[in-house]
Amino acid sequence: MSLPASRFTAALRIASRRYPAQRGAPTPRPHLGREHVRCFSGSPRWQIRTKEMNDDLMKDLKVNxxxxxxxxxxxxxxxxxxxxxxxxxxxxxxxxxxxxxxxxxxxxxxxxxxxxxxxxxxxxxxxxxxxxxxxxxxxxxxxxxxxxxxxxxxxxxxxxxxxxxxxxxxxxxxxxxxxxxxxxxxxxxxxxxxxxxxxxxxxxxxxxxxxxxxxxxxxxxxxxxxxxxxxxxxxxxxxxxxxxxxxxxxxxxxxxxxxxxxxxxxxxxxxxxxxxxxxAYKWLTVKVKGRDTHTGTTDLKSRADALLTASKMILHSHRLATANCALASTGILNLKPGSTNTVPGEVTFSLDIRAPKDETVDKMKDSILRDFPKIAAGEDVEGSNHGCTSGLSLEVEIVEDFDSPATNFHxxxxxxxxxxxxxxxxxxxxxxxxxxxxxxxxxxxxxxxxxxxxxxxxxxxxxxxxxxxxxxxxxxxxxxxxxxxxxxxxxxxxxxxxxxxxxxxx
Incomplete structure (x- = not known):
C-alpha cells in the first residue's frame, strides 16, 4: 500500500541521518511503524531510491x-x-x-x-x-x-x-x-x-x-x-x-x-x-619586431617602435570587435629590452577574440591577419595612425594558440x-x-x-x-x-x- 506524499515526506525527514565516515552498516533508523515501511526492490529499506522520488520528495533533499x-x-x-x-x-x-x-x-x-x-x-x-x-x-x-x-x-x-x-x-x-x-x-x-x-x-x-x-x-x-x-x-x-x-x-x-x-x-x-x-573564441599571440634605438638621439620618423605599433593593433582589434558585435581583449604584453631610454624593439601580446558564432570569430581573425601587417608597414588602416608619425616599417607574426568553437549543450x-x-x-x-x-x-x-x-x-x-x-x-x-x-x-x-x-x- 503506497503512502500519501505528505506522510512519506515526514518519514523521510525523521529518518535522515549522516553516513559514517566510511561506508558500512547504517545507523539504525527510528522505528516508524509498519505503515511507514516501503520495500525497495534493489536496496535496503532504510534507503530511498531516486526513482521513488516525485517532485515533492526531491524538494526534501535540501542543501545545507x-x-x-x-x-x-x-x-x-x-x-x-x-x-x-x-x-x-x-x-x-x-x-x-x-x-x-x-x-x-x-x-x-x-x-x-x-x-x-x-x-x-x-x-x-x-x-x-x-x-x-x-x-x-x-x-x-x-x-x-x-x-x-x-x-x-x-x-x-x-x-x-x-x-x-x-x-x-x-x-x-x-x-x-x-x-x-x-x-x-x-x-x-x-x-x-x-x-x-x-x-x-x-x-x-x-x-x-x-x-x-x-x-x-x-x-x-x-x-x-x-x-x-x-x-x-x-x-x-x-x-x-x-x-x-x-x-x-x-x-x-x-x-x-x-x-x-x-x-x-x-x-x-x-x-x-x-x-x-x-x-566561440580564439587566442592569438602577436609578435611585433622593430628596432631598439636610443630615445634621445632617434627622431620619430627614424624609429621602428614596436610598442607604438602594437598599441595601434590593439586599438584596431577593438574597432573590429565593435563592428562585428564581438569581443577583443589583450591580457598579456611583454616588451624588449625594457629600458626607459630605449625604444622597444620587440613586443609580444595576447589577443582574445570571442563571439556567439564561429563565423564571426573566423571573420575577426581574417581581418586581423589582413590588417595587422598593413599597420606594421605604416599604412593607415581605418585611422590606425591617429596623426602619429609612422616611422619605419616593422614585421609582425601572428600565431593561433587556442581555438574553442561555439558549443551547444544537450x-x-x-x-x-x-x-x-x-x-x-x-x-x-x-x-x-x-x-x-x-x-x-x-x-x-x-x-x-x-x-x-x-x-x-x-x-x-x-x-x-x-x-x-x-x-x-x-x-x-x-x-x-x-x-x-x-x-x-x-x-x-x-x-x-x-x-x-x-x-x-x-
Missing amino acids: QARLMEDIHYTCQWGTGERWGEKPTETGMARLALSDADKAARDWFVEATEALGCKVTVDAMGNIFAVRPGLRNDKPPTFVGSHLDTQPSGGRYDGILGVTAGVEMLRVFADNWTETEYPVGLVNWTNEEGARFPMSMVASGVWAGSIPIEAAHSLREVHPGTETMKSELQRIGYLGSTPASYESMPMAAHFELHIEQGPLLEMANKKIGVVTGVQ ADCITAVRQSAKSILGPNQSMEMTSGAGHDSVYASKRCPTSMIFVPCREGVSHNPREFCKEQDCASGAQVLLQSVVRFDRMRDERRVSWKQEPYTL
Missing part, C-alpha cells in the same frame, strides 16, 4: 547553506589573495594550478570525498574523479564538476563554488540515505583557468581527446617559465597513472555550477541561468536544469542564456551530454578579488545542481536505452 559556505571559505585559506574588505572572507584568491596551495585544496577534495564513501581516481593530467556507487555500476557515472585553481588576482567563487557544491551534493545524499540508480561523480579539472600554464581548460581538453597529452604536459608556466605541467604534477604528487581519457573515465553526463561572470542575471533580477551553450541536460530551477524557485526566477566564458563543460560536451547552471555575481565582476555571490544564491545554485542530477538519474532509469545522438549512451 551554512555548510556549503563553510567549505567555500575554509578552502580559501589555501592561496588567499588580495584583501578588499574588513571581514575575514573579504579577500580574493591567488591559487594557481599545481602550486602548493592548489595541492592543499586537492588534498582536501580527496579527503572529503573519500570520507563520503567515494572511490577517488587521479588521471595523468591531475584531474580528480570521485565516484559514489549507485545501484547499477555497470554504466558511467553522472558527473558534476568544475575547478579549484584561480586567476592570480581572482575571487572565491569562480570554479570553487562548482566543486564545493558537488561535495555538498554528496553530503545531502548521505544525510538523506539517498541511493541513485547509477553512480554519481564529482570531478576537479586541472588548470581550467590557463593562468599559470597558458592553455585554458587544458586538462578537460586532454580528457576529451581534443588536446594531445604531450602538448599539455610540455606547457611551460607563464612566469618565470621554468616548470612544465608534467614536472609540477609530479612535484605535488598528482601525476596519476590512469590515462587522461574519456575512454578510461567515461561520463554519462556533466553538470557544472558556476557564477555567471557577467551582469545579465543581476540586471534581469533572475536567480538561475539555464545555460544552453558557450560562445537538450536532456538543459531540460533537467530548467525543470529543477522551476521546481525550486518558481516559474519566473530563471532565464536561458549563452556563456560568454569558456568552461570545462565545453570539452565535456564533446563526449557526454552536458549543461551548466549560472548564479548571479555582484555587478558581474569576476577574475577580480571583489568577486562575490550571495550565500542564498550559492545555495540555490547548489540546490538546482543536486536536483538536476536526480532528475537525470531518473531519466536514465526510465529510458535505459542509448541516446539517438552519438556518441552518448546511457
